[in-house]
Amino acid sequence: MTSGTPRGPPHTDPLGQGPGLDRDSFGHAAVANKGSGDDGSRRLLMVERSDGHGWAVPGGYVEPGEDPAHAAVRGLEEETGLTLGGVPWRVLPARYVPDPRASDEAWMVTVPSTVHLDPLPHGGLPAVAGADDTERAAWVRADIYIDLAAHLAAVYRGRVFAAHRAMLTEPLG
Template identity: 60%
Template sequence: MSRTYTHPDVLTHGVAAGWADSETDPSRIDWAERQARAAIPFRVIDGRPVNPCEKTGIRYGRNELGRWGEQLCADAVVTVTDEHGARWLVMVERADGYGWALPGGCVEVGETPADTAVRELAEETGLDLDEASWEVLPARYVPDPRASDEAWMVTTPALTHLGTIRRDDFLIPLGADDVVRAEWVRADTFPILAAYLEATYGGRVFTAHQDLLADLFDTEH
């Protein structure tokens, strides 16, 4: 069955705050411009965008996302190795109940993905790593539970490794902005990361970041 759904917050708070399109009819969007700057090509049929990577169960509308079509984000992957050789990753607990995620957010006009990763990291964790060396990976589709067949998320992971530091000397992340808290999470492999979150915080990895993190941490380092 085709389901139509756009969360009420998109058309109220989202529009007022500027993170959502005010246009409710996607056929009136300038699709040529959005398709030209898309990180992953997508089709527009009868004036409506089509998710290029999956069917979400919501055929029409934006679900919980603000922009019609692709929404490009960047996520900060910040790691450090402790004195025992264990790898740790900065993660944040989302305030919307979707679990633990990488710090990140939408790429704003004029920003590079690395710029966005640095900005969002500072906003969500208080960590200012503007002077760090960042490696930007290719953009990839993420199966965000807030997406629909007409509004979806693409992210560009930006990686930085802070080297080997004594556990007691780690920079201290402080949850801010729209997150509950920010913490260093053990991340030698993805299964270790997931088990650590569950055992320590009773948490789970945000669905949209599971495959991404599994690809990054699928083997012992």
């Protein structure tokens, strides 16, 4: 707080002294599938945002009283049409994300949730389509972060949403 105004976490200390999930909070659902690409690569489900900020992990705003993991799964379904019932989700710790819409008074916190799918019997991936506030959804090559970024650039002339770069770079390497 500065003069009674809440201040966002400093960029050098991601969760800093921010109040946590009572600000603008999002749940994001990272859905990965190892070895289902035509070349045996891992694929990550990504959505192209309709606001022009690039490709992101599907997700949604956490409604008051809603569990962030539920918001992630709900956002996944709303943005891609993919419904995943009965799969074991892994919920990761809440983290600050450097969202371009944030300011000192309004910052973004996300709670990533991940799941790894087994290949489908026919060897493909579940069908997805962009919906809600996305232009499209696609399974993107993601063995390492540089592969993901290169795939988006080569296939879709796209880029990773700036707020999700660290969230993706850390687990992918």
